[in-house]
Amino acid sequence: MAESTAATGTEIVLEVDGSGLHRVGARPQLGAYIASLWSYRSFILFDSRSRIAGANSTNTLGRLWMVLNPILDGLAYFLVFGLLLGTGRGIENFIAYLIVGVFLFRFTTQAVTSGSRSISSNASIVRAFQFPRATLPIATNIRELLQFGPTLAVMVALVLVIPPLEAITWRWLLMIPLLAVQTLFNVGLSLVLARIVAHWVDFANLIGFGMRIWLYLSAVFFSAHRFENSPTMMTVMHLNPMFCVLDIARQSMVYGQSADPARWAVLLAWTAALLVIGLVFFWKAEETYGEER
Structure with a gap:
């Protein structure tokens, strides 16, 4: 740029280096975006804990509903x-x-339903502040995991005290990695659905319907063996990640056996795929969240 002076009639040329400038709100590179998520870990934990306290304060029985509902x-x-x-x-x-x-x-x-609405239900925050938007669905899933702690304790107690009594074995420890993988699976699916719901709010109503269908296809209250005469249905069931979660947990806690390794393979494959696809899919629309529609 050029600047003139009246006293000398000369021009002073100032050179400005704009290489380090970037457009406000521009989507960062994927690697930088992932690194920024780690830098916001304190915010994720604080948001998760504060929302748990806020949600429970509106109910007379408070956190007891976390246990009563299931x-x-x-x-x-x-x-x-x-x-x-x-x-x-x-x-x-x-x-x-x-x-x-x-x-x-x-x-x-709970995790997927809440995670899918994490952007659309926090539109004012998204418009007001600049931060990696993926922190919202991640924080929602961390919140659901923290809330599941007391519920998990009750589940364990019920399995132990309701006849026929089950003995505790070392396989119960498999619940720790299982819950970790299940949480990562929830995060990946939440990232995919959060972007869709952020741009098409009505899609949130279809998620509840889809979860009910998924419930009926995951052998929650019946045995998958009833499909033994249908190879197609058995294949669909065995490729269902939630059936894999439930089968691993039941074999470990209820029957004292090691689950089929194929259950772990299918679950890990789904989790890895959803995390990669979900993160990239969500990141691609980073600049569009919070836009007026």
């Missing part, structure tokens, strides 16, 4: 499917089988 769901499924429809026939320790299925599937349902 118990009531399990009781309803037991009455309808176990007693009225008899889907538990032939399943050893059907009550524990049902408890594990209901509690763990509800964890994914």
Whole structure:
């Protein structure tokens, strides 16, 4: 740029280096974006914990509902499917089988449903502040994991105290890596759905319907062995990541056996694919979140 002076009639040329400048709100490179997510880890944890406290403060029973809701769901499924429809026939320790299925599937349902709305329900924050938007669905999933802690303790207690009593074995420790993988799976799916819902809010209504269909296809309250005469259905069931989660948990906690290694392989493959696809898919639209529509 050039600047003139009246006293000398000369021009002073100033050179400005604009190489380090970038457009405000521009999408960073994927590597830089992932690194920024790590730098916001304190915000993610704070947001998760504060929202748990805020949500529970509006209910008279507070955190007790974290435990009551899955118990009531399990009781309803037991009455309808176990007693009225008899889907538990032939399943050893059907009550524990049902408890594990209901509690763990509800964890994914809550995480994915809340994660899908994490951008659309925080539109004012997204418009007001500049930060990596992926922190919102990640924080939502961390919140659901923290809330699942007391629920998991109740699930374990119920399996131990409701006859027939189950013995604790070393395989119970497999619940730790299983929950870690399940949480990562929830994060990946939440990232995919969060972008879709952010641009098409009505899609959130379809997620609830899809989760119910998924529930019925995951052998939550019946045995997958009823499809033994249908190779196609058995293949679909074995490729279902939530069936894999439930089967691993049931074999470990209820039956004291090691699950088929194929269950771990399928679950890990789904989790890795969803994390990569979800992160890239979400990052591609980073600049568009918060736009007026």
